[in-house]
Amino acid sequence: MIAMIVMESSNNGIKFRKAKYNDIKEATYMLLNLVPPGKVTTYKELAILLSTSPRVIGRALKENNKPIIIPCHRVVGSNGHLKGYSMGGLEVKKRLLLIEGVEVKNYTVPKKYILKLTDILMS
DNA sequence: ATTTGCTCAGCTC
DNA sequence: GAGCTGAGCAAAT
Numbered sequence: 001m002i003a004m005i006v007m008e009s010s011n012n013g014i015k016f017r018k019a020k021y022n023d024i025k026e027a028t029y030m031l032l033n034l035v036p037p038g039k040v041t042t043y044k045e046l047a048i049l050l051s052t053s054p055r056v057i058g059r060a061l062k063e064n065n066k067p068i069i070i071p072c073h074r075v076v077g078s079n080g081h082l083k084g085y086s087m088g089g090l091e092v093k094k095r096l097l098l099i100e101g102v103e104v105k106n107y108t109v110p111k112k113y114i115l116k117l118t119d120i121l122m123s
Numbered sequence: 124a125t126t127t128g129c130t131c132a133g134c135t136c
Numbered sequence: 137g138a139g140c141t142g143a144g145c146a147a148a149t
Contacts, residue, residue: 021133043144053131058143077144084143093143126149135140 024050025060031117035074037100039115044078049117054078062086073097080114082107 006023008015019027027050035041043054050057057075064070067087073096077083082104085093094104102113 024132047144054144055130055142056132059133060143062143072143075143079145082143086143090143124149127147129145129147131142131144133141136138 019050021056021060024052024056025063028057028060029064029066029070032071032074034117034120035071035115037071037074038102038113040074040076040097040102040109040113041115041117042076042078043083045117046075049121058084074100076109076114080109080111082109 005016006019008017028046031046031049032041043057046057047054061070061072061075062084064072072087073085073093075083082090082093084090090107094107097104097109103110
């Protein structure tokens with residue numbers, strides 16, 4: 001688990017507050033930057049790490065304000081199925097993954113390409 | 124492979 | 137508040 005609580009510093013000192021939606025969004029993007037090309041992760045995994053629901057992760061990715069910087073295409077469903085991709089649809093998502101060296105058969109990514117974020121974070 | 128029911132946060136009214 | 141919506145999940149069929 002990474003960030004349920006956000007720490008903020010101000011002139012007064014340090015404050016803690018509950019993570020808001022925007023915090024989840026930022027955290028999602030940060031985690032996504034840990035996924036190397038040629039690998040993918042899942043909505044579920046991100047949701048667990050950020051202690052939210054998979055659907056919120058999807059929403060966060062869809063609303064990303066920093067296109068290109070955020071490799072949204074490296075996120076698939078827990079079963080390996082491609083889910084959505086607002087910037088051009090599944091076809092584009094598939095193509096991007098193929099370019100990066102990820103096999104995509106019938107809109108499904110084989111398990112061996114699914115990276116467990118928890119493994120990285122614990123190592 | 125497809126259907127069915129559950130979940131949870133954001134959005135709208 | 138109440139009700140709707142989903143870039144989801146998992147179990148049952």
